[in-house]
Amino acid sequence: MPSLPSRLLRGLIDLIRGALIGIVEIIPGVSGGTIALIVGVYERLIDSASELVRGIVHLVIDPLRARGHAKSREHFGQVAWPLLIPLGIGMIAGLIAAAAVVAPIVEHHPVQSRAFFAGMILIALWVPARMVGGRWTWREWALAVPSAALAFWFTGLPTGNVAEPSALLVALSGALAVCALAIPGLSGSFILLVMGLYESTLAAVNSRDVGYLATFIVGMAIGFALFVRVLQWLLRHHHRVSLAIMTGLMAGSMRALWPWQDENGDALAPGSDIDVTVLWFAIGVIVVAATLVAESWLVRRRLAGGVDVLDD
Template sequence: MIGAAEIVPGVSGGTIALIVGVYGHLIDGAGHLARGVALIVADGLRGRGLARASAHFRSVRWGVVLPIGVGMLAAILVGAKLLAPLLEEHPVATRAVFAGLIAASLVVPIRMVGARWRAREIGIALVAAAITFALTGLPPAGEANPSLFVVAIAAAFAVCALVLPGVSGSFLLLTVGMYAPTLAAVNDRNLGYLGAFIVGAMLGLGVFVSGLQWLLANHHRVTLVIMTGLMLGSLRALWPWQGSSNDLLAPSGDVVLVAALFLGGAALVTALIIIEHRLVARRLLAADIESDPVPDAAGHAPHRG
């Protein structure tokens, strides 16, 4: 589901991770992986060995992260073949379904914020929503034939969407004219392009995840408030009727069908939320989002929930 979301412009993989309850695990695992790789380089050059890097690698919840990674890779490979043509042939219907998914999923960060929202927090969420609304309204750039350096830089920014609900990496690529070249690289197995993209993504994760972990640990509530605003603003990119320059158009055609698809997407997310709530009630699933930037002394991530 996360991999499929990353293929669709306007849909955030981080949002899907929040919905299905694996967001905390991904943040934690990405942070440890990025620090482990950085320490391999830093400590290796200084002759300090690999003990610190190994501690971070052992703290990754591989039983969660690896299946998610395999599923994401498979979904991206399949989605590049299936979802891209679907978006081109049925853009209104496809956006309607994903708009319903995102609209219903707003309850996830709202519930995680907890107690009653204060006026200042509502204002912060609205500012974040306005910024995302403006960004998703930018017209797409012309298709580019980017250098590998530009590919890496774009990937470093786009990968932030994987850990930031409401922000779509595919949409960021679309606005700079690199969405179609990236899909083509996946379909054509262009290893040079994909290698540059992966290197840039790892660099982006290393910098961005550390900052997000710190925010979740030290400003948990306001971070979730901002996430809520980002998700709300991202709905602008999923308005079913849009022009070629992302301008919003009035409803037309089979409006009843579009509304039904929107409600169907919302119903799917609502069902997932209800299931998650029942699992939490039965203590089968952790109810909180936590980050763990420091490896456990025993070499394993501490148990939570």
């Protein structure tokens, strides 16, 4: 069993991981699923979320069928709580902080921000590509290339804004956005932009609009409950195929991060600030490369009792 310092260190690491995922969910074009892949929690997060959803379903349905709570306890017991709790706390804290701090930075420095995130995503493509396992075959390429083309097309869709969205539209946007969170390469914030609800959702977070946020969260819960089981099955039974598609989606989504864009998101030629922009791109590359190196070191680092601080 891990020592107390080991457990505390692991909890702190997972808290930081969750904060990173929460922060990028505010930024259109950057996928929380991508960050989950980069920091090494993606598959464990999907597995735990699946067990949590199944546990909740049995908790509600089984008493109505006079079956008790044995099944729900079984599923809850499969949840990696030491990972999920600090990750969830970090995500919420990161999302709230990003809404107040990061989003204005992106708004006032869009070119440099997009360059920074483009550098991050470019180097991060190595993560799902490596996780495919072994050398890529023609089948992986045949799936990754169309996936990249699909993401490239999707991120070129025009965006809008709905001033007073209905509750049904808010719930639907939550359901679709959380599905994008689970898929590396698809940005939940960009889906909100396409649906015209990005500004209203960001305003609801900053103003703590309980009614709006509650409706959005209900939609997220429904969308995730319907989607996560499918995703878990694909990762378990079609691992190489799923990760090849994710790699393609990540690559194609980089269209949204071309630094020079007009107000409609159409690409422009590089401006006079190209030297500063390239510098921020390089910083993004270095940040992710350093994260991956640190992750590799931590995985191999054994603390007291020979227990890895990143193992659950």
